[in-house]
Amino acid sequence: MDVMNRALVKKCISDSQWLFLSLAVLLFVFCWFRVWIVSFLEMPSFAAVVQPLWEKFGQFSPVALDHLLSYPGRVALTFVEPLVFLSIVIWGIARGSDAVSGELSRGTMEMVMAQPVSRLQVLYTHVMVTVAGLVLLCFCCWFGILVGVETTQIVEPATRPSWTIPGTEWTFSLPLGRAEPRVVGLATKVNCRDMIPPAINLLCLGFTMSGLATLFSSWDRYRWRSIGIVSGIFILQMMAKIGAKSTDSLGFLQWTTFLSAFEPQIQVQVAVDYPAQLWSWRLLDVAGETGGLGPLSSNAILLSIGLLSYLTATWIFCRRDLPAPI
Template sequence: MTLVLVRKLLRDVRWGLFAVCLLLFVFSAFWVKIAQRVTTEIAPFFNGVAAVSKINPKLFDEVIFKGPGKVSQAVLGGAEIRFDRPDDFLSVELLHPVVVIVTALWAVSRSSGAVAGEIDRGTMELLLSQPIPRNRLILAHLIVDAVTIPALVLSIVAGTQLGLALIGPFEVDYSVLQKLDLPPMVRLPAGPPVLEVHAARQWYAVVNLAALVFALSGTTMLVSALGRNRWRAVAAAGLIVIGMFVANVIGQLWDSAAFVRPVTVFYYYQPQKIWLKENWTVDLGEAWAGGSPMVEIPVMPVLIGVGAIGYLLALRVFDRRDLPAPL
């Protein structure tokens, strides 16, 4: 009976899942083209101008990411990201607002309908009239997460691979620099003709994204189990997610507010560190000790634990609550 319920839930979300996967797939493919242009044309131009002018290339970063630009820098991964390296820029995609917002919306919208949505539609009584215990309903939603979340992250990987296959090698273009009217004694800088791309480690990073989506889904599941109106559940869960995201970003920009970052799930979402450095931990000292080393926390157990706790609490609440009669 559980499998019948799972098939029913998957049938309910199939078109929404297809639309979200298609959006992530297309965006990932286009992001490869954006990464190629930035790393092979724009970044070499600025680096070349800096070399000819004998100035530090970091001055460009200080100008671009000054003031309000710091928000963009924080969202895109901080000051360690170098735009002249393909892997660095490709990894920015997983922190891009499109990816984060779309996956978060999926987690909130799908899980909010688990309990509150069924009660709101008046179909919960019909479901529970079948010979299935209440815990099977929560289990069915957990299985749906186990199917849909991998589909989301696989669409990102597939889009990236398609983009790399269609666009080809990242060949550096110095043609714009060569148009500069420079004295004969000034030589333009030259770099490798083709930049190396190591997209295989993207798999590691999207696993972190999958864990984040599961954490958000588990949190929303608990909110849904406490409510009886889907849109109120969406609003409540949405406020929680937005609050955590904003708190994490503000903590990156303002040292005095950094202490709140570890209590948000987004602090443990570190796809760039995982992709570029294979570092699966985050140091609490970044938020609580002014950047000094403190305690390394594995990010995956935290995110998976948050999702699991959300599901367990949702099961406990739903199993014990009285359901309102349909109007």
């Protein structure tokens, strides 16, 4: 890496360091806290809350009730907490919109381009730092869950002592024993490796948003307008996803939103219950019928949108006239 490239990398890191540090701490602490909260509501109590609501609102859950009422299913809800996925979206939009229109708005693009660097170097140094930040933020999210799982204890329902006949699998409950609840570590119920696929899915969402933000930034000169356009697109995509789940008459909307490919809960369910399908393009249910998008398809869709956006942004930026600073 030559001196000028190192200078560009240092500039990009300097521009984004405070946003990155604040989001990294927020994601780590919140994910740890969110997993810790699981210990406050025992599974029978959680089931008593969810089951009466399932008949009316079950269509909003992408996973089966049995999985939702398991500890991996409850921990997986962390990835769909608004604070978590919106933090990743904020990073993608904030850093993507800064690539071109941000520099033009500040009047610094002319100074950068006056140096012995190409437009391609300027753009892709920014992209490299943005994507590296995405990877680290998603790691902070997963690491917060890991620490939460390893440090949290849960109370299992009271059961009577049992005795197993040596050399056999026959187990008998002892009628004279007193039923007592057991305190066990959450790590005995949740394998944190099963949380890696949803973290990757979250990363792919961030890649899509940063790509779209870079695309609109590449032809605009005002950063606020780039942010507004991409934020509006994200809100419309959210509305389409919610509408598709609300009623069958709007089910077609699921094919109009890339957020249909963001389903971290499904990724956890596949990792726990159907590990053989973790890298499949299409899911097969118990009956062997074709189901929804597999984890590989979901991630590929998001990555393709992000990559296409970056390539289009490159084409636009390398050919456009850069306005003089005002």
